[in-house]
Amino acid sequence: MAPPAQSHRSASPSQPSGKSEVSDLKSQLRQLAGNRAPGVDDSKRELFKKVISYMTIGIDVSSLFGEMVMCSATSDIVLKKMCYLYVGNYAKGNPDLALLTINFLQRDCKDVDPMIRGLALRSLCSLRVANLVEYLVGPLELGLKDNNSYVRMVAVIGVLKLYHISASTCVDEDFLATLKHLMLNDPDTQVVANCLSALQEIWSSEASTSEEASREREALLSKPVVYYFLNRIKEFSEWAQCLVLELVAKYVPSDSNEIFDIMNLLEDRLQHANGAVVLASIKVFMQLTLSMTDVHQQVYERIKAPLLTLVSSGSPEQSYAVLSHLHLLVIRAPYIFSEDYKHFYCQYNEPSYVKKLKLEMLTAVANESNTYEIVTELCEYAANVDIPIARESIRAVGKIALQQYDVNAIVDRLLQFLEMEKDYVTAEALVLVKDLLRKYPQWSHDCIAVVGNISSKNVQEPKAKAALIWMLGEYSQDMHDAPYILENLIENWDEEHSAEVRLHLLTAVMKCFFKRPPETQKALGAALAAGLADFHQDVHDRALFYYRLLQYNVSVAEHVVNPPKQAVSVFADTHSNEIKDRIFDEFNSLSVVYQKPSYMFTDKEHRGPFEFSDEHVNLSPGTESADTVVPAQRVDANDKDLLLSTAEKDEGRDASSNGSAYSAPSYDIAASQTQKESSISNSNIPGNTLPSSSAIDDLLGLGFPIETATTPTPPPLNLNQKAILDPGTFQQKWRQLPISLSQECSINPEGVASLTAPNALLRHMQSHSIHCIAQGGQPPNFKLFFFAQKAEESSTFLVECIINTSSAKTQIKIKADDQSASQAFSTLFQTALSKFGFP
């Protein structure tokens, strides 16, 4: 009897296809319910199987509850089990019907057959209906005292289930004391092990609220308890041994003799066939010897062989789990594994998640004696069919180059990569050559010769392109056609989508200009013009900055842009030591696989409520730092979001989407709560860094209408029409006052487009009692400084306003004597500004 092969995948209840069959089943079950004829059990079995198979594929058969319970009066154990399974599945959704089952379950709990008693008790505790808790207590008490260990074993877990249904009942009925007694006295080890699991889980969750529970949890780690478990460890099943070892790993021995005693006792666990036991023992050894440096080293040597065996045996999934742990240890103590590097060679057919870890380990263990072999091996992978792995291996070669003293041979290999004429290989190699040159400028001659042969047309990836452009700028004196390549790139400015590349292009052309002025001048002009018109804020700012710098003094500019550089000695490490240690403390758990401490993936506040983020399992170390930063930002965003009504959100969106390329995503962040991914990607891509101030500014700007709405409306702000302020005072005030508001808004595009000189705007603003004190800039960018004064008092507002006519967007910074009024003033200012251009 097989379940019907259902092709539809939806797990939604009561599917049309199942409906008629369910009612069919219902009538058949009814017929059999009272029947006691011989052989009726067989037909019941067939029916039950059908019901269970429907249940499995997601058809809702809860309507059969009554009939199923009626049919459950049987002595056939398989029938009983199917019935228990069914009841367990649907009781929670049908608490009233669940009451029907209590009767027969309680009866079964007193059966002469311990098997039946156990099964019934297990099902009784699996009903998960809060108002039936009272019926659980009695059978559980009996179960814990049963003379059969099978029943006791079930009852112990039953207590844990009860705790999850109703913690107070579990604690009040004093089950915990019984469990504790059983744990320390029961002859059956599975009962003992289940007690340990249950008590650990219950006391850990109680510990936050009850001092007694946290004392009890500590008591589990006391010497007598730990020794009791250690002495019996060989009697335990392999799974229970894992549990015990986990407990021992947390135990703090009083002196070194104790440590050695425990290690001697557990030494043979390293030869256990179950890899989980071996790994758990390794954890004990590592944790016990943390404070004893010499012994800790010996432990590493001792566990090497078992770990390598585990990696090479079992399914890819198992070896991945072990490999993640080996990876952690290799990164912690690479020198210990440096002779075993051959174990980390990749096999052709290995899955890429295994290869990736192996590549990282090869990188870590590379030292003077094995570098040649490792790099040779890595170069083999560069031609791999699996492109991500090929990329990883090239990066690995680069990392090794950066951590070695003698890079002679490696540089040659890297340069060979550049000649392989595969786009992704070239791209990765370019990035590496750039980093290499930053650390070892002495290799510039060899590298530049090869890099010069690369056609920039073949380089498309932003990172690689940026690297190439950096080298063009940095070594423009050695590369004959550097100015011309740059000029070509600048001509295609508009087609260049990556802001990172455009930023690099600006800097490179500046550097090139200082070395070869006559050839580069034209390109520089073009680049600056393009940069000033760029919609990306960073690019625009940098262009403006260079422009001003050149205007001010060329030699100063040279000193700023192209100073003599010192070679980088060490590149920053991405994982903080604290995080590494936390992961190490959580050895033998998911933390090691995810390479992040458990609070980052189990605590609610570190995950979005609905995010299904791919970033989570991303093993790149870069995400780590981003992760830690993000939560704070997001909480902020969420809070703001709660405050905003939808209408206001839309308003805000309009304001920003008109021109600002980078503030738009930050609104989506606030709005959709799926922000984790986007904020990670934002903070990871340097060229696209969200200027944190602007994100906050946006939020402030948005928060503003709420405040005016909720607080009693302040008296309307009247401005003095004939305000006077001399430039000296303005400058002084501008320096002294903090910025009280800074935001972006859009202005009527048509009006601004016709704006050839700012004078028209000045007159317009003056009619709103806002006076201009200074102005400058050229199309498309104007910068204006305004001031205004309150009509009644001499409180002044200062405004810096940057208008970009091509994007019809302004940036406003307001400073005020009276900070509290600055919001009101800002509205006034924006209203005035938005009216500009209308007749």
Place this chain on the structure above:
Amino acid sequence: MPVSASAIYFLNLRGDVLINRLYRDDVGGNMVDAFRVHIMQTKELGTCPVRQIGGCSFFYMRISNVYIVIVVSSNANVACAFKFVVEAVSLFKSYFGGAFDEDAIRNNFVLIYELLDEIMDFGYPQNLSPEILKLYITQEGVRSPFSSKPTDRPVPNATLQVTGAVGWRREGLVYKKNEVFLDIVESVNLLMSSKGSVLRCDVTGKVLMKCFLSGMPDLKLGLNDKIGLEKESQLKSRPTKSGKTIELDDVTFHQCVNLTRFNSEKTVSFVPPDGEFELMKYRITEGVNLPFKVLPTIKELGRTRMEVNVKVKSVFGAKMFALGVVIKIPVPKQTAKTNFQVTSGRAKYNAAIDCLVWKIRKFPGQTEPTLSAEVELISTMAEKKSWTKPPIQMEFQVPMFTASGLRVRFLKVWEKSGYNTVEWVRYITKAGSYEIRC
């Protein structure tokens, strides 16, 4: 926390649920959907067996045409979870008699639910030993052993076995003929460079046993491994015999082996479970005898022609022979036509895997057959230089040969009734990942 699985699902390759067992309430009911949408239907499938989706972590494994998925919501022990799945599958196999696939699951789903109930409770692994479970979970579904045949198995004893200490063997077994079968199965992993130097080489071996022995026998196994021999010569105070001794890098044993005695006396002594089991596993990296040497020469003659010559040399004894030898020689994707000459076996071009597949059913020792092939390629402009030569891969089995040189010196069976036992010992070496770069 060891495993604390919240749910276990069995899915077929299309994503239909075959088995669905919820252990805890801390995950939503839509976890199968999450798995389907975020793992099965994306390219992520196969990129990593551990994934986080929302607040839950998914561990999944593909076994034949079935995915087994464990969902957890805590910081679980991954290694333990995967080991649990592997053990559970071998338990199911021992119930179904061999295959574990979609059909077997569909045909036995009630039994699987029964077993899932016993082997895990509220997410904690319980008893997974087939010997014990078979006592009270039977495919026939008769009444439990406790009450059905009270005379055969007294209750206190049987229950002790259900949960208890000597988990791997029950008492009172009787066989007419007492037999022990012992297989040493080794798989050789090799990675050889194109220049013929060994980059990486190791042997992982298993000692598999099948015991049909009455009563509670004590077994003792002696191998020609270095530590064991040295210890023995020390104990008997006579010099180590000359001859080959094997240095094992690492050994792990079935739980029945008395590890304390192994560590003190270096002998493998144990009370075996009934039937089939894996007694020990070992790994060796030094002094491996490679059964085959492969000497490839691949010449690219211009853009459209290649010449492939491969010589395979068998280095084991002339009286032995290898079975099922398959040599896969990679060729470029744009292969149009191939011509072969082989001195032994048969070869053909398999376009699906872009390989010349050369099969030799029976390959005697100390011989060296060759394959020479001419490969014509379609000339394409686009794929210049793009052929990354994958390695040559080899499959084989060599009976009565161990790549490590490991031999059984003795296998002693002692039982208090003093019966005679027949012992059978076999050796076989298989190819693990046997790769030669070219």
